[in-house]
Amino acid sequence: MVKLQYYCYYLILSSLLLGISPKPVSGQQLLLEYTATVDSTVALSYMVQNKEGKILGKLNADKQIPSASIIKIPLLFYLMEKVEKNELDLRETYELRKSDKVGGSGELQFIPDGNLITYAYLASEMIRISDNTATNILIRKVGLKPFQEWLITNGYKATQLNRFMMDFDAITKGHQNYTSAAEMNKLLLSLLNEKSLNKGSTLQVLEWMENCEDNSALPNLLPEGVAIAHKTGTLEYVRGDAGIIFGKQPIVVTVFIAHYSNLMNADSIIAEIARLAYLDFVE
Numbered sequence: 001m002v003k004l005q006y007y008c009y010y011l012i013l014s015s016l017l018l019g020i021s022p023k024p025v026s027g028q029q030l031l032l033e034y035t036a037t038v039d040s041t042v043a044l045s046y047m048v049q050n051k052e053g054k055i056l057g058k059l060n061a062d063k064q065i066p067s068a069s070i071i072k073i074p075l076l077f078y079l080m081e082k083v084e085k086n087e088l089d090l091r092e093t094y095e096l097r098k099s100d101k102v103g104g105s106g107e108l109q110f111i112p113d114g115n116l117i118t119y120a121y122l123a124s125e126m127i128r129i130s131d132n133t134a135t136n137i138l139i140r141k142v143g144l145k146p147f148q149e150w151l152i153t154n155g156y157k158a159t160q161l162n163r164f165m166m167d168f169d170a171i172t173k174g175h176q177n178y179t180s181a182a183e184m185n186k187l188l189l190s191l192l193n194e195k196s197l198n199k200g201s202t203l204q205v206l207e208w209m210e211n212c213e214d215n216s217a218l219p220n221l222l223p224e225g226v227a228i229a230h231k232t233g234t235l236e237y238v239r240g241d242a243g244i245i246f247g248k249q250p251i252v253v254t255v256f257i258a259h260y261s262n263l264m265n266a267d268s269i270i271a272e273i274a275r276l277a278y279l280d281f282v283e
Contacts, residue, residue: 106131
């Protein structure tokens with residue numbers, strides 16, 4: 001970031017000394033210049049698009065990457081499609097069992113067995129605090145294989161749900177969940193333009209995503225008061241965030257960082273990409 005600032009100052013100063021007006025730097029160019037300063041050992045992929053789907057910036061956007069908890073976004077879409085078809089009622093309750101509980105993110109693992117929980121609450125917690133127990137219950141409700149078939153039918157090739165949350169045995173056997181920046185943007189654009197769900201379901205999904213409590217990545221450097229609907233994902237080797245940043249011209253942004261040195265460093269890169277994208281394409 002520091003190198004980029006010095007570079008911009010140098011261009012402006014040189015232009016002034018020569019008595020010419022500096023040419024405006026495009027948002028895409030600023031993103032490319034910033035990402036060029038990122039440590040080469042970091043594997044970075046991102047995509048920025050406007051509401052119409054025009055690509056405003058991208059890098060390795062089609063690369064398939066372990067999805068971490070970002071896979072919970074398409075799962076939520078599939079769940080809401082079931083609701084629209086009257087195949088599932090969000091008011092219906094589920095009786096929590098000991099066998100449901102897994103570690104990692106979430107509070108349901110600490111709730112007493114036998115508690116009745118609505119599917120609406122499970123969906124909300126899956127996004128709000130990335131609750132893994134809630135996610136696994138929902139996967140079993142809609143079916144892992146039917147969900148994977150839904151992804152394929154809708155043209156999602158990189159995005160795959162091949163295991164439950166916290167299933168380390170599956171991971172050791174090579175079963176991983178995947179997605180890409182391009183496919184997450186495709187999904188979010190369909191939400192933004194109300195092409196995947198009806199208006200009521202769209203508003204509900206946006207509300208849940210706006211309540212995501214992990215604001216250390218995409219939202220972190222955005223101006224105060226800027227609305228964003230997003231979902232983060234974290235593994236030891238991957239950090240990602242995908243969302244819709246609202247404003248005069250809403251944009252869809254997905255960023256993945258792999259092989260990062262530490263989580264704070266990964267978050268700072270994601271946040272800076274979101275900040276540049278907002279300043280150049282939304283304001």
